[in-house]
Amino acid sequence: MAGRDPGRRGERRPAERLPIARVCVDLSNPHLNHAFDYLVPADLDEDAAPGVRVRVRFAGQHLDGFLLERVERSEVPPARLVWLERVVSPEPVFDREMAELTRTLADRYAGSHYDLLRLAVPPRHARVEREPVGEPAPDPAPPPGEAWDRYPLGGAFLEAVRGGRPARAVWQAMPGEDWPARLAELAAAAASTGRGALLVVPDYRDLRRVGQACASLMGPDVVATLSADLGPAKRYRQWLRVSRGQARVVVGTRAAALAPVRDPGLVAIWDDGDEEHAFPRVPYPHVREILTTRARVAGSSLLVGAFTRSVEAQLFVESGWAREIAPTREQVRVAAPRVDAAGDETQLARDPAARSARLPGIAFEAARAALSSGAPVLVQVPRRGYVPALACASCRAPARCRRCAGPLALPAGDDGTPLPPACRWCGSPEAGFRCVQCGSRRLRATVVGARRTAEELGRAFPGAVVRTSGGEEVLHDVPAGPALVVCTPGAEPVVPGGYGAALLLDGWALLGRPNLRAAEEALRRWFTAAALVRPAGEGGRVVVVADPGLSPVRALVRWAPAWHASRELAERRELGFPPTVRMCALDGGPAALAEMLDTLTLPPTAEVLGPVPVEPRGAPGPGAGGGDDAGGPRERVLLRVPVEHGRELVAAVAAATAVRSARKDTEVVRVRVDPPDPL
Incomplete structure (x- = not known):
């Protein structure tokens, strides 16, 4: 926040140590997608810790923000620095690992860092925050592993989780498998070593089954369930249990993919092909990509499980990035x-x-x-x-x-x-x-x-x-x-x-x-x-x-x-469709789309497919406004590059979006990286 009136600047003095706060501000403008420096006043020194919510002044407005870090000095001239206005709550809502993860995902999807942090941190509920803090749950006992031994490499994966060694696997569950119990056993193996576990499922029915399996095996105090359907107070209460280290195991829908699990030893996704795993909000990340990135950042084990197999999971196996856990043909026949x-x-x-x-x-x-x-x-x-x-x-x-x-x-x-x-x-x-x-x-x-x-x-x-x-x-x-x-x-x-x-x-x-x-x-x-x-x-x-x-x-x-x-x-490899290539879909009006393409500096290997007309997104209901689709026809352009040049493509699209934002172009061009269905 842009500080107090300059004439009152002398009334406040900066913190003696690390007086500069780097803040991710709630700004929708792509060209402002970076952290801003603010002076930390001495009276906020104790509360202004990395990971807290703050209020700042920016361009004459009071805006929300997240404090990313405290540093000794800023590249901004001292005369231009303004004060951090207020710490909304001293409760840290993310740590350095989560800041790195959300920044990486923002770059991966050509989105803003604040949008990813907003997906990770639920809205604050002040009354819940003031409730007494309970004691951390004790580590559960190591679970039995006989059921996983039925699978070739299943027992080895369980031992890797139990031993704290990072492993990556694609699990094809055998017919009739009690898969919630198997996931609970893996989570208990991670929790028994003092590490955390994160299990993400498509919907509330699966959440109910896996949550019950985990609670039966480890006790309810070890497990927290997270879902957007819980309601603001209950969801925030469960989220705080995880953030404060009271619950080691988290079971949830896509809203839990960025839960603040401490030192995760296992992250797992069930039925990754379900469309419910794709976030419908900008920048449209997918839970599978969030968890694969998280496993790399945290050094944890990763499991992608289902009765069937998505093409993305198959690519993990064929590329050697992950091992296959599947029943034998004899087991399937039985x-x-x-x-x-x-x-x-x-x-x-x-x-x-x-x-x-x-x-x-x-x-x-x-x-x-x-x-x-x-x-x-x-x-x-x-x-x-x-x-x-x-x-x-x-x-x-x-x-x-x-x-x-x-x-x-x-x-x-x-x-x-x-x-x-x-x-x-x-x-x-x-x-x-x-x-x-x-x-x-x-x-x-x-x-x-x-x-x-x-x-x-x-x-x-x-x-x-x-x-x-x-x-x-x-x-x-x-x-x-x-x-x-x-x-x-x-x-x-x-x-x-x-x-x-x-x-x-x-x-x-x-x-x-x-x-x-x-x-x-x-x-x-x-x-x-x-x-x-x-x-x-x-x-x-x-x-x-x-x-x-x-x-x-x-x-x-x-x-x-x-x-x-x-x-x-x-077939995807032959036709040049994801996941064998990286692709960006650009949707917008013909004039805005043409202007966006003129602004782009694409990698030499990029292909431009289109533009082609597209139907308006969604069907209008009674009294519905036009939204992004109002004002005439819309077109779509697909940008395609080999996988190794994907970062260059996304960076180019993000740069072009920032240029249009700085020019204050009013017509929106929607960007979606690796859309589930580019057709």
Whole structure:
């Protein structure tokens, strides 16, 4: 903060030792993305420690900031230095390691240091800060390692964590694995040596399971759970337990990736391919990249685990950067359910309609067998709702709203009965639909949702209990016993003893998305559901309704996620897509984008792809403003370089953004480094 009135300067004297504070100020201007020096007055000397929140004056405004360090002298002339106005709280909210990590990540993503610190530090809750400080929890006992010994190299990784030696591994969990318990064992191994552990999972359901597993193994005092869903006070209370060293083990969603774990001996991410691991806020970092960087900075072990494997994790393995922990083929054959694809040659010979039927005969057979044995059946449907997509019944053109051109859907009421068609964007009802292409007034379903599927299955299996999970009504678990559990991907409840069968419907809806990761994402969702099914030796069966000739379907049938990830990575390498290259996506208006490209000084190896028109980001709701997308068409440019020149590319984009900021260009050009889907 720009200090007090110069005429009152004599009323304050600087601190005798290290009188200069370097402050990261809350400034949105990219050309001001650096620390600023302030004089520390003697009365704030004790509280103005590195890592505290402060208030400063900048350009006539009072702004928030984080005090990065105290130094003896500044390069700024003494006459231009101004006073640090106030220490908001003497509570240190980050240390030198976190400052280095956030600075590194800001450079990695062409973002500002303050934006990364804001992701790392939750909003202050003064009342919670004043609560009594508890004692640090004792170190837990070393956990048993028999379960990890089942995996080749699994026991060696556990011993490395237990011995404080940094190790990096990509873990493919075997079918039916109690993965929360395995992560808890690794965390306990790190905590037993006096070091910390950080486990990051995609959503609150996984958080609940892993948190319970850690608390059961180590005791609740050792573990802190962090999630944006906790609420301000509870989240800050848990965060302070970690910052003050009271809790050694942290379990959380992406909000916990930058938690202030002291001396971490292990950082782990579960299901790194889940889109929930990508931050939706500038500068859009990914948890996997945060944790890999953190492992390097802290010298800790790193684990990337899932039932399937992302292309990024496969690159870690193929490059030798990380070792593979995976079950043998013999172990997979014993633990996995039987997987069939509706539509293979054998099934077509017995059931010619299997290729076009939504629920072919083989799926009915699997469901009947499981229900008759007293086991529940999991039915995975790609879309929630009743009929979430409609088209003209005559010409098959997508049905659109007359007001905002949004897609029409057929919702269901609270009692499950279908309601008139309505727009999924603005919510307006559309009782008088007329196709703009052919004039027809008839509608047909193009996608059937989970609620309609549950209704159909209830008629197909009279007397069977039907449960739904998805949207705002997600079930954590269901009791054992015969039942049909219809869910959307990611909302699969856990059942004691596993499901008797799983039906994976409408595979085309997942595989046909216009997305670079469509096949990878479909396979990830299928494996997540199939891993909940009993082994084939106990009658477990999975039926996927999709073309059996497609590589994701073949990978599921063979239970070979690494094989599919290797194929995907080879295709990315051939086509020049991340992670085999570094890429920046620039989105903006045509004039602003052209100006940005003129400003850029790119590496010689850089390729410029585009510009191409893009659809506005997100769909406007009632009364929504235009935001960044207002004011005309938008375009996208992709900048691509070999991996070894990635830093040069990001630095060039950051420099061009700073130049536009210094010129006070008003139109925003959004920068996204290594976007998950550049298409």
